[in-house]
Amino acid sequence: MKIAAAQLTCVPADIAANTERSVALATEARARGTELVVFPELVLTGYELESLADDPGLWLAGAEDPRLDPLRSAGVAVAVNAALRTDGPLPALATLVYGADGEHLTTYAKQHLYGHEQGVFAPGESQGRFSLGGIRFSLGVCYDNHFPQLTDRAAADGCRVHLASSLYGTGDGIRERATVYPGIAERHGLYVVLANHVGPAGSWTGCGRAALWAPGGALLAEADDRTASVVTAEVGA
Numbered sequence: 001m002k003i004a005a006a007q008l009t010c011v012p013a014d015i016a017a018n019t020e021r022s023v024a025l026a027t028e029a030r031a032r033g034t035e036l037v038v039f040p041e042l043v044l045t046g047y048e049l050e051s052l053a054d055d056p057g058l059w060l061a062g063a064e065d066p067r068l069d070p071l072r073s074a075g076v077a078v079a080v081n082a083a084l085r086t087d088g089p090l091p092a093l094a095t096l097v098y099g100a101d102g103e104h105l106t107t108y109a110k111q112h113l114y115g116h117e118q119g120v121f122a123p124g125e126s127q128g129r130f131s132l133g134g135i136r137f138s139l140g141v142c143y144d145n146h147f148p149q150l151t152d153r154a155a156a157d158g159c160r161v162h163l164a165s166s167l168y169g170t171g172d173g174i175r176e177r178a179t180v181y182p183g184i185a186e187r188h189g190l191y192v193v194l195a196n197h198v199g200p201a202g203s204w205t206g207c208g209r210a211a212l213w214a215p216g217g218a219l220l221a222e223a224d225d226r227t228a229s230v231v232t233a234e235v236g237a
Contacts, residue, residue, distance in 0.1 A: 001133045001235055003161070003191075004029035004037045005210035005221075008228040009199035010046030013058060018044050019070050021228070026074040029230045035100070035133060036077040037230065038195040040206075041142050041167045042093070044082040047202035052083050052091070053120045059083040059091040063104040072102035077132060079195075081141060081165040083121070084109070090122040095139050095165050097130055106130040108139035112147055127153065135160050135237050138190075142166040145180055148187065155188040161235050162190045167197050169204035177209065186217035191235040198226060 006025045011017040022039055029037045041047065044067075045058050052058050060067070060082050071078050077100050084094035084107070092109035099105055109124020110117075128139045138154030138161070145151070145164050154162060162184060168177040177194065185192045192213045197206025211222040212233040220233035 001036065001135060002032070002034045002232050003193055003212065003235055004032070004034040004230040004232045005193050005195045005212055005223070006037055006039050006230045007196050007198045007206070007208050007210040007223050008040070008043070009206070010043060010197065010201065012046045013048045013051040013055070015044045015058065015067050018046065019067065022080070023070050023074050025228065025230050026071065026076050026078055029232065030074065030076040032232055034076060034230070034232050036079070038079045038163045038193050039081060039165060040195045040197045041081050041165045042083070043080060043165070047167050047197065047204060049116060049120050049202060056085075059085045061085055063096055063107060068096070072098050076100050079139070079163050079165060086122055088122055090120065092124050093117065093121040093141060094124065095128070095141060095163070097139070099132065105132065108141070110141035110144055111150070112144045114143040127157070129154065129157060129159060135235065138162045140164050145184065151184050151188050151190065155190060160191060160237060162192045164192065164194045166194055167201055167204060168207050169201070170207045174207045174209070177207065181211070182213050182217035182219070185213040185215055189215040191215060198228060
């Protein structure tokens with residue numbers, strides 16, 4: 001299976017514009033023979049925590065929210081991260097996965113909220129694993145991936161590929177990104193797929209370099225640090 005890791009610069013708090021940008025990347029990936037595209041953390045709104053705290057209209061109502069229809073109709077499986085309404089007062093910071101036919105496959109909500117996210121989102125509890133094309137996948141969102149027990153459980157459950165929707169900025173983020181993700185691949189023998197922001201992202205500047213690593217930690221593909229794009233690689237069962 002060929003998988004794509006996406007990176008882009010989001011329009012602050014503009015779901016329609018960011019959906020359009022994401023669909024363009026999904027269409028490009030599909031033209032390359034890709035079967036699954038992974039998008040960055042909070043791709044539908046950008047990493048705009050103040051806006052998300054102030055405006056519940058920026059939260060998805062659920063997996064069938066019609067604002068997702070353009071991505072669900074892109075003809076390729078997608079992993080999309082957004083604020084998602086819960087039964088409580090705060091949304092989840094969630095990755096929703098859809099098949100190429102638009103069917104909802106799973107939802108994973110970020111379990112380990114980073115710093116200032118804790119007052120904006122509710123932490124998740126479910127593991128959100130899914131299978132596609134005979135391959136079992138696990139999910140993590142940015143800071144989640146700094147906790148080895150998350151991927152320990154995924155590997156023990158027979159997962160082969162770990163998908164990470166993230167925001168890593170310039171500076172320390174570059175160093176963290178370069179150690180955490182190949183480390184997961186080496187520790188667990190997993191393929192690892194990292195989607196990231198590039199350019200302005202809330203109070204951060206995304207460092208780009210979306211990438212895929214092979215089991216053992218070898219780099220398979222990596223984007224640059226400035227261009228909205230997708231990078232692809234083959235993974236095996």
